[in-house]
Amino acid sequence: MYYIGYDIGSSSIKVALVEAETGKKIIVLNEPQNEMEIVSLQPDWAEQDPEIWWQHICVATKRAIREANIDASKIKGVGISYQMHGLVVVDENGSPLRNSIIWCDSRAVEIGNTAFTELGEEKCMTHLLNSPGNFTASKLKWVKENEHEVYKKVYKYMLPGDYIAYKLTGEITTTKNGLSEGMLWDYKENKVADWLLDYYGIAPSMTPKIVENFSNQGFLNEKGAKESGLPIDIPVVYRAGDQPNNALSLNVLNAGEVAATGGTSGVFYAVTDATIGKSTRVNNFVHVNFEEKNPRIGKLLNINGAGIQYRWLRNNMGDETYESMNHKAAKIAIGSDGLVVLPFGNGAERMFNNKNIGTHFLNLNLNIHSSSHLFRAALEGIAFSFVYGMECLKDDNATIGVIRAGNDNLFRSEIFSNTVATLIGHEIEIYNTTGAVGAARAVGLTDGDFEKFGSNISKNDHVMTFLPLQNSESYQVAYQKWKKELEIILTHNK
Known part of the structure; x- marks a missing residue:
């Protein structure tokens, strides 16, 4: 039996197959062979077509199954890692209304700064643990202010990983960790930060249904299975932004543990159990193993x-x-x-x-x-x-x-x-691991055995x-x- 994991980056889509029992890597590859295009219509803007992500996922999945020479019917679950903070907006048919505004796009900086000033530092830092900043919520506000015809058609907003889960299952859902990456999660109230949406004039109904990590978040429908080459009815079990997922991939799950990334951008991601935000230079996110009674917060320095x-x-x-x-x-x-x-x-x-x-x-x-x-x-x-x-x-x-x-x-x-x-x-x-491998292995965490998960990483990688x-x-x-x-x-x- 196998699990499959995806890592939706801004340069390529990575896919990994692992053995379900041991977590052993079977194959890791990426699509396209050259880097994906980032559209920059103005300085400091960055966009990508989310349909391109899906096309590369389908190609990469079929390649991985073929090159690993495995029986696709033995793949039993899907995990998804994705570029953080991006915005995808879709209509009632689930079709994207515009390119995704991705993580490195800076157009919403002033919108977030103004919100931080007007809503107040204390409110933002005690409830969001962050400034609204240049994150998904502020990007959606930018669309509302600048693309009126697009905004009128918006049914739901999503993070990039939510969109891929939708393409696989036909269900529009999100997660607590995803909402926290967009500055849309209220830690103090343990719910969606509807007060921020209200301030931005965004209808709460645009927020997708929330599903829990390490659970059956949706099952592959006939269309998603046919296009991707995966078996119908297998579950999507896990999704997380690339940095929280990178931390999980490195067995960084407990307070005092830090994951470092040295790719196109650099990141320190430190896990803490303190739900306190102090500095706007450091961002705080719901970690993959967050529980209200046992909080795990990822402090990200980018x-x-x-x-x-x-x-x-x-x-x-x-x-x-x-x-x-x-x-x-x-x-x-x-x-x-x-x-x-x-x-x-x-x-x-x-x-x-x-x-x-x-x-x-x-x-x-x-x-x-x-x-x-x-x-x-x-x-x-x-x-x-x-x-x-x-x-x-x-x-x-x-x-x-x-x-x-x-x-x-x-x-x-x-x-x-x-x-x-x-x-x-x-x-x-x-x-020696990757985000795609971590996402694939995370499918097995429905049993909650993080200790075994971590020991396998130390032993194998x-x-x-x-x-x-x-x-x-x-x-x-x-x-x-x-x-x-x-x-x-x-x-x-x-």
């Missing part, structure tokens, strides 16, 4: 400009590979001979209160600096941004016990991982551990120089 910075360098430096870039960077001393890179060129940064400060290459000396210095300074700059983010998390009362990360882009670099581990003073455990280096002085000096340059830019942008 860095938009992370791996995308290193990818930009690779794409614009000829025939370099990440391996060759890392090799050249390793030949340069810590601190990159004074060259500083601030890697924040991918839109507004929440940890800077939604300022867009851009990427900066500082102190470039044409007589001494080479491409190798650029590679080292970029890796250090991204690592330093993680360290700065960890300081923000600790300021928000996050407790750090253990840090776990996937064996993905940035954490493959010893320079990056050693720099982060040394400056934050914590071990970083590296695991642990790769290595980066330890803080004992001699940290040169790292500290380089970080303080970087931080000083950052603070000058932040002051200038006030």
Whole structure:
């Protein structure tokens, strides 16, 4: 028997098949082979057609079944991970009325900031644990204000994962964790934040029915089964945003455990049991195993400009590979001979209160600096941004016990991982897993045995551990120089 998991990213759709009994990976692949298009009609806008996600899911599912050479009838459940904070609006027939406004779109920043001011910091932080910010609710308000003809036809709003669950089952539903990602969940009242919808002038009837995680959230209907290649009547059991799901994939489920991601964007996601919001630079979400009597909150510190910075360098430096870039960077001393890179060129940064400060290459000396210095300074700059983010998390009362990360882009670099581990003073455990694998394994959690789930991850997926280096002085000096340059830019942008 098998479970299947999807991870709906903004660059590709990933699918994984795992053995139901052991969680062993059978196959992991992604579609399309090149990155999916992000439509940007104006600066800082980002949209995708949700039907494209579905098309790639169908292709990827059939590929996975074919290439794994398994009997599709033995797939017994579906788990879904998805890009957070996106907005999909559909009419009464379930058809999308416009492109999805995705996570990195910044058009609703001022709408959320105004709501935070007018509704009051105390109300927002005690009930939402966040500012309404640039999240799903504010994006829906933007549609209401700017696309009147579209808005008049809206039957339901959804998160991206809700839309895929709908395509599979024909049922429009959402989850507590999904609503919390959109700033639509009231932690104090343990229900939908209808007062925020009322403030935005949005009808509460637009909110989908809420289903519980690790339960039968809906069964594949004939249309969803035929198009995807999956068996009819199997359940969708689990769905979560990519960062909470990444945490689950890394066995980050309890207070004091932290998941780190070093992909296009960078993330620290710290689990806590405190339903308190303090800083708007850190966002709080219902974690996948949240219960009212046993709350689990994920504190998310996001860095938009992370791996995308290193990818930009690779794409614009000829025939370099990440391996060759890392090799050249390793030949340069810590601190990159004074060259500083601030890697924040991918839109507004929440940890800077939604300022867009851009990427900066500082102190470039044409007589001494080479491409190798650029590679080292970029890796250090991204690592330093993680360290700065960890300081923000600790300021928000996050407790750090253990840090776990996937064996993905940035954490493959010893320079990056050693720099982060040394400056934050914590071990970083590296695991060879993915969000799609985690979503597939989560299908088996209807039994609630999180301890067994976690032990299987430790047994099957642990790769290595980066330890803080004992001699940290040169790292500290380089970080303080970087931080000083950052603070000058932040002051200038006030």
